[in-house]
Structure formats: C-alpha cells, structure tokens
Amino acid sequence: MAFTDKELIENLNDFDFNCLKCSNCCRIEPGAVFLSEDDFNGIIKFLNIDEKTFLRDYCRPVYKGIREIISLKEKINYDCIFWDNGCTIYDARPFQCRAYPFWYSIIESETGLKNEMKRCRGIGRKGNVKIEEKINFYLQHKNFIYKEYKL
Ligand code: SF4
Ligand code: SF4
Numbered sequence: 001m002a003f004t005d006k007e008l009i010e011n012l013n014d015f016d017f018n019c020l021k022c023s024n025c026c027r028i029e030p031g032a033v034f035l036s037e038d039d040f041n042g043i044i045k046f047l048n049i050d051e052k053t054f055l056r057d058y059c060r061p062v063y064k065g066i067r068e069i070i071s072l073k074e075k076i077n078y079d080c081i082f083w084d085n086g087c088t089i090y091d092a093r094p095f096q097c098r099a100y101p102f103w104y105s106i107i108e109s110e111t112g113l114k115n116e117m118k119r120c121r122g123i124g125r126k127g128n129v130k131i132e133e134k135i136n137f138y139l140q141h142k143n144f145i146y147k148e149y150k151l
Contacts, residue, residue, distance in 0.1 A: 003108070012134040017101060018127030024119050025100055026087060027079040032062055032071040035147045039094040040070065046092035052151065058082070061149035069146040095140065102129075102137035 003011060025031075035043075044054045058081050061068040072094070073081040082089045087097070096103075101123055106112045117123050 008107075008138070009131065009135070011107060012102070012138060013131055015102070015107065015134065016124055016126050017122055017129055018125040019122045020125075022121065023083065023086070024121075026083045026097075028077070029119065030074065030078045033080060033094055033096055034062075034144070035059075035070045035072070035094050035096075036145055037147050039096075040147050042092045043089055043094070046089055055149070055151060059149065064146060067146070068149040070149045095144070099137035099141050102134050102141065104138055104142040107138055 040051075040054070043058075044051060047054065049057075055070070058073055059070045060073045062071040063069075075081060075083075080087075082093075087093055101116055101120055103112075106116050113123075
C-alpha cells in the first residue's frame, strides 16, 4: 500500500524501534542481503580484495525477474557469511543492513511488518531514531538500485 506524504510521516513517526543487538536479522533464518554499487565497492575496499575474489568467496547470484543480482552468501546454518560473533564488516555493512527495519517493504506492508516483528523484537520498542533518518532510510530503500551479478 502506497502512502501520501502525510500518511508516510505519521506512519514512520509511530514506527518505534530500538535495536536489542540480538543479531537475529543476521543469522538463523534464510534471507538475502542485496548490494548496491556503493555497498559492493565499500566492502571490497574494506576487505582489501579484488572484485572477482569478493564475488567468488562472499556473494551469490539471486534472480530478480530476469536479472541476476548480488546477494551475500549464507553459511550452512543460514548465518550471514560476514557474521562471526558480530558483523565482521560493520563499518562497511551494506545499506540494507544499516536501514533495517525502515525498509519500504516493511513500512508499506502489514504482512511484511507482522513477519518482521517475529524476527526482530526491537520493532515496536521506543527508540531514538529521528524522523528525518527514518524517512531517508525508507526513501533510499524504495529507490534502491541492485548491483547485478557479473563475473
Ligand atoms: S533483529 Fe532487530 S533487535 Fe535484533 S539485532 Fe536485528 S535489528 Fe536489532
Ligand atoms: S553484512 Fe553484517 S550486518 Fe549485514 S547481515 Fe551480514 S553480518 Fe549482519
């Protein structure tokens, strides 16, 4: 469901979040962590490796329509490839991780929100994320440009 600007601001104002640092969003269940061009470049710089090595060792292709886009790999237990008692690329973590849970797909969908609340107990808890930051995350996520998987 798409919102008017007024509805969006009201909705985001009412959307409480306070991260409990439980790491559930990085682990345990299957999921996809998509990358933008900036995410991709930031991580290879942070790891000091080349594109091919990053793609081969840390990424997997995921189909979105007819396009093959990049997602981070998961371990056999569904933990993110970069989770090891915490995020090992925290300073270069992808936008999707930084913006969670202010994704348009959560904000705009009651089902999406209900599902996400089962995973993230921080949703619904009073926090201190400013409205400007929430709007910024929501809009950037809505306009996210996925990097294609190309070897
Ligand atoms: S699942 Fe929610 S509360 Fe737990 S670390 Fe992730 S964002 Fe924070
Ligand atoms: S990149 Fe880091 S923050 Fe993002 S899912 Fe993986 S471990 Fe979690």
